[in-house]
Amino acid sequence: xxxxxxxxxxxxxxxxxxxxxxxxxxxxxxxxxxxxxxxxxxxxxxxxxxxxxxxxxxxxxxxxxxxxxxxxxxxxxxxxxxxxxxxxxxxxxxxxxxxxxxxxxxxxxxxxxxxxxxxxxxxxxxxxxxxxxxxxxxxxxxxxxxxxxxxxxxxxxxxxxxxxxxxxxxxxxxxxxxxxxxxxxxxxxxxxxxxxxxxxxxxxxxxxxxxxxxxxxxxxxxxxxxxxxxxxxxxxxxxxxxxxxxxxxxxxxxxxxxxxxxxxxxxxxxxxxxxxxxxxxxxxxxxxxxxxxxxxxxxxxxxxxxxxxxxxxxxxxxxxxxxxxxxxxxxxxxxxxxxxxxxxxxxxxxxxxxxxxxxxxxxxxxxxxxxxxxxxxxxxxxxxxxxxxxxxxxxxxxxxxxxxxxxxxxxxxxxxxxx
Amino acid sequence: xxxxxxxxxxxxxxxxxxxxxxxxxxxxxxxxxxxxxxxxxxxxxxxxxxxxxxxxxxxxxxxxxxxxxxxxxxxxxxxx
Numbered sequence: 001x002x003x004x005x006x007x008x009x010x011x012x013x014x015x016x017x018x019x020x021x022x023x024x025x026x027x028x029x030x031x032x033x034x035x036x037x038x039x040x041x042x043x044x045x046x047x048x049x050x051x052x053x054x055x056x057x058x059x060x061x062x063x064x065x066x067x068x069x070x071x072x073x074x075x076x077x078x079x080x081x082x083x084x085x086x087x088x089x090x091x092x093x094x095x096x097x098x099x100x101x102x103x104x105x106x107x108x109x110x111x112x113x114x115x116x117x118x119x120x121x122x123x124x125x126x127x128x129x130x131x132x133x134x135x136x137x138x139x140x141x142x143x144x145x146x147x148x149x150x151x152x153x154x155x156x157x158x159x160x161x162x163x164x165x166x167x168x169x170x171x172x173x174x175x176x177x178x179x180x181x182x183x184x185x186x187x188x189x190x191x192x193x194x195x196x197x198x199x200x201x202x203x204x205x206x207x208x209x210x211x212x213x214x215x216x217x218x219x220x221x222x223x224x225x226x227x228x229x230x231x232x233x234x235x236x237x238x239x240x241x242x243x244x245x246x247x248x249x250x251x252x253x254x255x256x257x258x259x260x261x262x263x264x265x266x267x268x269x270x271x272x273x274x275x276x277x278x279x280x281x282x283x284x285x286x287x288x289x290x291x292x293x294x295x296x297x298x299x300x301x302x303x304x305x306x307x308x309x310x311x312x313x314x315x316x317x318x319x320x321x322x323x324x325x326x327x328x329x330x331x332x333x334x335x336x337x338x339x340x341x342x343x344x345x346x347x348x349x350x351x352x353x354x355x356x357x358x359x360x361x362x363x364x365x366x367x368x369x370x371x372x373x374x375x376x377x378x379x380x381x382x383x384x385x386x387x388x389x390x391x392x393x394x395x396x397x398x399x400x401x402x403x404x405x406x407x408x409x410x411x412x413x414x415x416x417x418x419x
Numbered sequence: 420x421x422x423x424x425x426x427x428x429x430x431x432x433x434x435x436x437x438x439x440x441x442x443x444x445x446x447x448x449x450x451x452x453x454x455x456x457x458x459x460x461x462x463x464x465x466x467x468x469x470x471x472x473x474x475x476x477x478x479x480x481x482x483x484x485x486x487x488x489x490x491x492x493x494x495x496x497x498x499x
Contacts, residue, residue: 209430211455272427333431340438341464350435 010074011084013338013408018092019067020327021401026059026099027394033107035387038380042309051106056316057189058121059099062155064323065197066091069132069148071330076144076204079135087131094124105169114170118163125159128152143220147200150224154192154231161185180238191252192231194319199223199259201326209329210279212266219262226255246300253293260286260293277359281325281366288318288370309377317370324366324397328359331401335408344415348407354400362400365393424453426481434461437486441470444488452484 033052034041040048070088074080081087098121105113129152136149161181168174175181207214234248264286267279296311298304332353339347369390376383423440425433433454438461440450452458457474465472465486473485473494485494 208456211427211429272429274429276429336431336435337460337464341460341467343468345442349439350431 010337011070011081011088013334015084015088016067016071016334017331017401017405018088019063019070020331021398021405022092022096023060023064023323023327024394024398024401026055026063027397028391030055030059031387031391031394033103035384035391038376038383038387041383042377042380044305044309047106047109051103053312054102054106055099057194058095058102061194061316061319061323062125063095063099064327065151065194066095066128068201068326068330069128069152069197071334072144072148072201072204073132073135076142076148081131081135087127091124091128091131094120094127098122098124102166105166111170111172114166118166118170122159122163126156129156143224144200144204146224147196147203150228151193151197151200154188154196158185158189158193161188177239180235183238184235187231187234190315191227194315195252195256196224196227198319198322199227201322202259202263205326206263206266206282210267210276211271212269215262215266219258223255223259227252230255249296249300253297256289256293260290277356277363278325278329280363281321281328284363284367284370285318285321285325288314288321291374292318306377310374313373313377317373321366321370324362327397328354328362328400331404335404339408339411339415342412343417344411345417346415347411353404353407358396358400358403362393362396365389365396369393421448421450422453423450426453426455431460434458434464437461437484438464441465441468441486441488444470444486447489447492448487449492449494450486452486454482454484455480457482458484 030052033048033055037048040046041052043049070081070084074084098117098119101113101120102117104110105117133149133152133156136145136152161184164181165178165185168178203215203220206212230248230251234245236242237245237248264283267282267286270279292311292314295307295314299307299311332350335353336347336350369386372382372386372389376386421440421444423437425436428436433452437450437452437458441464444450457476461484462472462474470486470488471490471494472487473496475483475485475496477483483496485496487494
């Protein structure tokens with residue numbers, strides 16, 4: 001089975017890094033919006049709240065996941081992405097323009113910006129799906145690749161539904177199925193795209209990075225089938241106004257709970273019990289996902305809006321925890337790997353590329369941000385603190401990435417070649 | 420023969436440990452790495468930097484990798 005990173009297949013460092021380095025920039029922008037509009041952010045249907053949600057899920061989460069996808073496809077798929085440099089440049093550029101236009105459209109209520117956002121976001125996401133999806137079929141079967149397929153298909157559907165909604169916002173005219181479109185849009189986005197891709201990544205990296213027992217083959221084989229079937233049936237239920245559509249949420253909730261249990265068990269029983277910031281991030285992610293499931297369940301039962309806000313914030317923080325943990329692990333590895341394979345004898349060791357102290361700093365700020373942001377649903381001052389600390393966390397992340405890139409560039413210029 | 424057992428180390432430390440020793444190998448020395456999976460990225464770094472390797476799978480989670488910088492040293496696994 002093809003199970004390692006192949007240099008010939010791996011894209012240049014800049015392909016992945018361009019996505020990763022944009023993440024903290026959008027994160028800082030998000031922190032500023034929350035800091036200056038704390039009241040509005042907490043009203044789920046307020047335009048500034050919608051801008052913040054899309055900045056988080058597109059600017060921070062999708063941006064990092066696109067970078068990861070470019071790397072993972074080459075690593076696991078064994079088939080390189082054609083013209084990776086040029087394609088990554090276009091997809092990244094369109095994504096950045098699309099995200100800024102969409103947030104601007106919500107904040108300034110400009111119909112023209114909704115159209116521009118639809119064009120650029122649609123182009124970026126559908127182009128990316130069209131580029132990578134065919135490469136995921138026909139090769140060696142792999143559970144993570146199955147998850148990536150589902151994630152990309154769900155992302156494409158999220159984009160199409162998003163374009164439909166953007167045209168409604170642009171015309172200020174909402175169809176009779178608007179609510180069904182909205183629910184389908186966020187269900188495909190949150191569960192089909194984000195949760196499925198994180199589960200797919202976990203299947204690959206938890207065992208490999210942390211020397212744990214592998215996930216059960218039943219779990220790997222069926223997780224994505226269950227997610228896909230639940231999402232499709234939920235959408236069918238929504239559009240045909242059938243009752244009890246919450247039972248599909250229940251199925252997804254049960255599956256995610258199983259994922260939390262098996263992942264936590266593996267992390268706790270790992271063979272080498274060495275302190276590692278990325279493990280703290282995974283463990284925090286599991287706690288946050290549990291909170292998201294519990295509060296969403298309580299919201300369905302009670303209809304208390306604040307619980308829905310907590311569920312959404314906790315879910316976003318769960319995804320962010322995994323992203324930050326993986327970024328802290330992958331960026332040093334990629335810098336070291338590209339330098340070592342190019343023959344640089346004095347390639348910096350991985351622990352110096354992002355020093356442990358700085359990585360721990362990002363985690364500490366993330367932990368404070370998580371607590372204060374969730375607390376912010378009930379106490380405005382907490383939200384303000386969360387915005388400040390969150391801005392600091394993204395600032396430190398940006399510094400860490402710049403530091404890694406500077407080491408890479410300095411070694412390329414001044415480094416001694418091997419042999 | 421230099422022995423390097425990396426089975427209990429988290430990825431990607433084993434790659435870094437192996438490359439560090441590979442860089443310091445003298446002409447006729449052989450590095451014997453024991454790992455729980457086949458370290459494909461390592462092979463590419465070694466091949467591109469004038470080294471040779473032999474990779475033997477003994478069990479599902481047990482690989483023996485022999486690495487040298489010499490063109491003349493014969494790489495072999497005692498149980499093959």
